[in-house]
């Protein structure tokens with residue numbers, strides 16, 4: 001997955017940090033090997049960037065992958081990556097806050113959303129939208145700064161999901177933006193799985 005072409009000119013405002021191949025693989029492998037959430041599934045990737053998670057999901061046997069991205073240049077790179085990897089990924093240019101996708105129409109959402117450092121609260125907008133897209137019994141995999149763990153947990157609960165941190169990772173953010181003082185900065189992130197439980201069967205009176 002290290003072959004996936006990265007952002008040509010990463011945007012600071014959009015928090016464009018590609019997921020390193022090993023972390024992307026970790027998310028997808030756990031989703032598939034431990035939970036069976038990728039192979040044969042209908043998958044959405046929100047804030048797909050250049051599509052590393054989409055490519056990985058397609059390679060692991062997802063039935064259909066929709067990659068949603070707001071930035072046309074990143075979406076174009078994702079499209080090229082899909083051609084290069086010879087996988088079928090539908091790249092959709094859209095703002096995640098306002099998604100024209102069917103609620104409950106997906107089995108699984110995978111995402112590495114903006115962490116909300118620039119646009120406050122966008123990480124939780126992504127989570128709420130992701131939980132709206134998956135069907136009952138479906139799951140959302142996402143990464144969030146470990147410093148926001150309590151908040152993420154309470155939002156997950158508010159939106160009806162069973163939430164668990166399945167791994168704690170170090171996310172290296174390389175110095176691609178001029179304002180970064182260090183060569184790279186390791187950010188502690190949690191890899192989350194949010195699961196929407198099936199509705200309890202109603203018993204007839």
Ligand code: SAH
Pocket residue numbers: 014015016017018019046047048049050051052053068069070071074094095096097111112113114122
């Ligand atoms: N998921 C990719 C990119 C992560 S960076 C990866 O794992 O490598 C976050 C991405 O979210 C960027 O590509 C950015 O352009 C996109 N993004 C930010 N705000 C968005 C919004 N409101 N709607 C859709 N995409 C958005």
